[in-house]
Amino acid sequence: xxxxxxxxxxxxxxxxxxxxxxxxxxxxxxxxxxxxxxxxxxxxxxxxxxxxxxxxxxxxxxxxxxxxxxxxxxxxxxxxxxxxxxxxxxxxxxxxxxxxxxxxxxxxxxxxxxxxxxxxxxxxxxxxxxxxxxxxxxxxxxxxxxxxxxxxxxxxxxxxxxxxxxxxxxxxxxxxxxxxxxxxxxxxxxxxxxxxxxxxxxxxxxxxxxxxxxxxxxxxxxxxxxxxxxxxxxxxxxxxxxxxxxxxxxxxxxxxxxxxxxxxxxxxxxxxxxxxxxxxxxxxxxxxxxxxxxxxxxx
Amino acid sequence: xxxxxxxxxxxxxxxxxxxxxxxxxxxxxxxxxxxxxxxxxxxxxxxxxxxxxxxxxxxxxxxxxxxxxxxxxxxxxxxxxxxxxxxxxxxxxxxxxxxxxxxxxxxxxxxxxxxxxxxxxxxxxxxxxxxxxxxxxxxxxxxxxxxxxxxxxxxxxxxxxxxxxxxxxxxxxxxxxxxxxxxxxxxxxxxxxxxxxxxxxxxxxxxxxxxxxxxxxxxxxxxxxxxxxxxxxxxxxxxxxxxxxxxxxxxxxxxxxxxxxxxxxxxxxxxxxxxxxxxxxxxxxxxxxxxxxxxxxxx
Numbered sequence: 001x002x003x004x005x006x007x008x009x010x011x012x013x014x015x016x017x018x019x020x021x022x023x024x025x026x027x028x029x030x031x032x033x034x035x036x037x038x039x040x041x042x043x044x045x046x047x048x049x050x051x052x053x054x055x056x057x058x059x060x061x062x063x064x065x066x067x068x069x070x071x072x073x074x075x076x077x078x079x080x081x082x083x084x085x086x087x088x089x090x091x092x093x094x095x096x097x098x099x100x101x102x103x104x105x106x107x108x109x110x111x112x113x114x115x116x117x118x119x120x121x122x123x124x125x126x127x128x129x130x131x132x133x134x135x136x137x138x139x140x141x142x143x144x145x146x147x148x149x150x151x152x153x154x155x156x157x158x159x160x161x162x163x164x165x166x167x168x169x170x171x172x173x174x175x176x177x178x179x180x181x182x183x184x185x186x187x188x189x190x191x192x193x194x195x196x197x198x199x200x201x202x203x204x205x206x207x208x209x210x211x212x213x214x215x216x217x218x219x220x221x222x223x224x225x226x227x228x229x230x231x232x233x234x235x236x237x238x239x240x241x242x243x244x245x246x247x248x249x250x251x252x253x254x255x256x257x258x259x260x261x262x263x264x265x266x267x268x269x270x271x272x273x274x275x276x277x278x279x280x281x282x283x284x285x286x287x288x289x290x291x292x293x294x295x296x297x298x299x
Numbered sequence: 300x301x302x303x304x305x306x307x308x309x310x311x312x313x314x315x316x317x318x319x320x321x322x323x324x325x326x327x328x329x330x331x332x333x334x335x336x337x338x339x340x341x342x343x344x345x346x347x348x349x350x351x352x353x354x355x356x357x358x359x360x361x362x363x364x365x366x367x368x369x370x371x372x373x374x375x376x377x378x379x380x381x382x383x384x385x386x387x388x389x390x391x392x393x394x395x396x397x398x399x400x401x402x403x404x405x406x407x408x409x410x411x412x413x414x415x416x417x418x419x420x421x422x423x424x425x426x427x428x429x430x431x432x433x434x435x436x437x438x439x440x441x442x443x444x445x446x447x448x449x450x451x452x453x454x455x456x457x458x459x460x461x462x463x464x465x466x467x468x469x470x471x472x473x474x475x476x477x478x479x480x481x482x483x484x485x486x487x488x489x490x491x492x493x494x495x496x497x498x499x500x501x502x503x504x505x506x507x508x509x510x511x512x513x514x515x516x517x518x519x520x521x522x523x524x525x526x527x528x529x530x531x532x533x534x535x536x537x538x539x540x541x542x543x544x545x546x547x548x549x550x551x552x553x554x555x556x557x558x559x560x561x562x563x564x565x566x567x568x569x570x571x572x573x574x575x576x577x578x579x580x581x582x583x584x585x586x587x588x589x590x591x592x593x594x595x596x597x598x
Contacts, residue, residue: 007498008405011397012413018394018468023420026431033430040434090325093318105584106326109333112580112587114527116546117573120553121336124562130348132335164328169591176592218421225424228529231550252426252530260537265430272427283422 033269040265047266054270065271067246068254071155075162075250076223083163084215087170088208092200094171095178104172111168119232122161123148126233148233151247158229158248165229170215177211178204213290217283224279227252251275333573340364340567347563363567370564371555373571375541376548383462383532383544384525390467391521392514398468399476400502404488414477421470426530428465433534436461457539462532466525472517475593479513480506512586519583520590526576545572 029044034054038047058065090107094100110118125132126147134144147157181204189203227250234248235241242249242257251271259268339347341359367373402414437454439445444452455461483506491501507514532544543551552568580587 004405004498005407008401008407008410011401011405011498011502014394015398015417015468015473016413019417019420021435022428022432022465022468023423026428026435027423029431029434030427040430044434090322093322096315096318097322103322103326104588105581106329108580108584108588109577110329112523112527112576113333113573114529114546114549114576116529116549117569118332120549120565120569121332124339124566125332125335130350130352132331132352135350135352167329172588172591221422221424225426228546231529231533255426256530256534259430260534269430272424272430276424276427279424280422 030269030272033266034273036266038265039263041263050266054267055274057267058270058274064246064249064254068242068249068251069274071246071248072224072226072250074155075159075226076220079159079162079166080216080219080223083166084170084174084212084219086163087167087215088174088212090167091171091174091178092204094175107168107171109168110165113165115165115228116232118165119158119161119229122157123233126157149244151244154234154244154247158226158233161233162223162226162229166219170219173211173215174208177208181207209290213286216290217286220282220286221279224275224282225252226250227256336566336573337570339563340570342563344560344563347566360563363564364571367552367564367568367571371548371552371568373545373548373568376543376545376572377575379459379542380526380545382459384522386459386463387466387525388518388521390463391469391472392518394468395472395476395517396507396510396514397502398473399480400506402473403477403480404483404485404506417470417473421474429531429534432465436464436535453538456535457542459542461535461539462542462544465531466528469517469521472521475517475590476510476513478593479510483509512589515583515586516590516593519579519586523576523580523587545575548572 033044033047035049035051036044036047037050037054038044094103097103126134128134128144128146128149131147133147138144145153148154185203185207186199189199194202230248230250230253231241234243242253252275255268255271255275258264258271338354338356340363341361342353342356343360346353346356398417402410402417433456437456438449439454440447440449442452443454443457445454446452455464487505487509488501491505496504526544527546528544529546529550532542532547533550536543536547549569549572552565552572556562556564556568558565
């Protein structure tokens with residue numbers, strides 16, 4: 001028995017070593033750095049301690065950080081629910097079709113394509129003069145929109161692309177969840193006289209909750225870290241990404257620029273911790289909400 | 300799915316025709332950017348900016364691809380991506396099967412705590428590690444010209460290890476391998492033990508062959524997601540451009556070609572950039588899809 005316990009720990013040892021070196025240590029180091037002023041050129045232990053100055057700076061003196069926080073928040077609360085709603089509708093429709101291979105392939109192509117490539121292609125589709133989207137709008141009598149170049153529509157443009165690209169993954173999870181619902185439940189509901197929406201609300205939706213929870217939590221975590229789309233769609237050079245006039249600046253992009261362009265590692269670490277805490281709190285709230293919604297009574 | 304099942308699914312009654320129309324429009328929306336990209340890669344500059352838009356190039360400009368490859372080291376980027384994504388996948392497969400085996404088939408104090416801890420790391424946003432990990436990579440003792448204190452050289456920063464190591468373990472991979480291994484009967488293991496097999500031999504000789512589909516799923520999923528990774532390779536490539544992966548290389552396309560004059564070449568480069576992972580996905584779709592849907596259900 002003892003030797004088996006030892007074998008188990010041995011099998012776990014590469015993983016645990018990895019987590020110690022690449023997770024626990026860096027997470028604690030980031031916390032330390034967030035209270036220091038550090039440019040990465042000196043040893044971190046010699047970096048001057050500035051207390052809460054980094055946090056104070058980003059919250060009270062840095063308008064770009066506030067803009068990034070707001071933009072990211074808008075991005076999350078729009079793209080996650082919209083893409084999940086669309087994917088649930090599409091999954092329900094797909095479940096009524098017999099041959100779904102072609103549709104599945106179509107919906108998944110955007111999810112396996114690198115976001116940097118997706119974003120770059122869409123930037124050409126958004127071009128103000130001869131971009132395909134404006135050409136289409138003009139054809140139905142709507143005048144051209146200056147999509148990515150106008151601060152009032154730039155973030156919207158990115159969110160449209162993101163939703164387009166996110167549907168596939170969500171669809172797949174929801175689809176698998178739908179297939180897991182036993183036929184008998186629908187038969188029982190039919191015998192009780194449930195139709196259409198009733199069946200959706202009383203059978204499909206509750207049984208789909210674990211899948212919805214999963215896409216909701218993982219989608220939110222990913223959306224708070226949006227980076228690739230912004231880099232791809234807002235500037236040819238990274239230095240100017242997040243424009244026009246910071247209308248598409250997001251948390252991770254600003255953190256990237258603060259750390260690797262301005263070499264303000266302490267400040268960037270403080271931003272990282274702010275984002276970390278936001279993501280943790282939201283994830284925990286989401287998990288609790290769904291649990292109260294009855295996930296455990298079904299699973 | 301059987302056609303009987305279809306009638307049970309809840310949606311307000313929509314005719315088959317209406318569903319087909321919605322699905323076809325949705326699928327077309329997904330495919331259109333790709334079709335446009337592939338066609339545009341074969342256009343002349345004039346055709347690309349023509350109003351009204353030209354869909355099919357009059358004479359396909361196959362030399363666009365040659366021009367791109369001559370100017371941008373796409374094959375080096377492919378190779379870098381292949382080595383990095385392949386190295387990470389291999390490492391994830393090894394560490395995940397070992398840890399998954401320990402968590403699925405051994406009873407030992409602390410097991411559930413370790414498992415829950417590993418799952419919890421999925422919620423950690425990855426950027427929180429970036430700054431310390433970058434510094435650690437630069438200051439690995441005795442590597443890349445460093446002395447014993449890790450000072451003086453570039454550490455792992457000019458080696459592909461800097462791209463592979465931070466992703467060498469995957470909580471998702473461990474989770475999935477554990478799920479699959481739970482399904483393998485204990486009697487197989489017990490029989491092997493009676494025959495005197497070592498624990499390592501049980502893992503290699505019994506568990507691994509039984510979970511081949513799981514290995515394929517974890518492998519292909521890890522490979523594609525790492526192939527598409529941008530943030531960390533971009534951080535590393537700022538100091539070591541020779542390590543640029545394909546995602547970073549696609550970003551470089553716009554510094555190699557003037558987007559105003561040579562957009563058709565950028566689009567040709569993007570086409571070449573998207574192609575490999577699409578071919579991979581098309582051939583191994585089954586495993587990829589299984590990867591997403593399994594985590595969704597059990598997540």
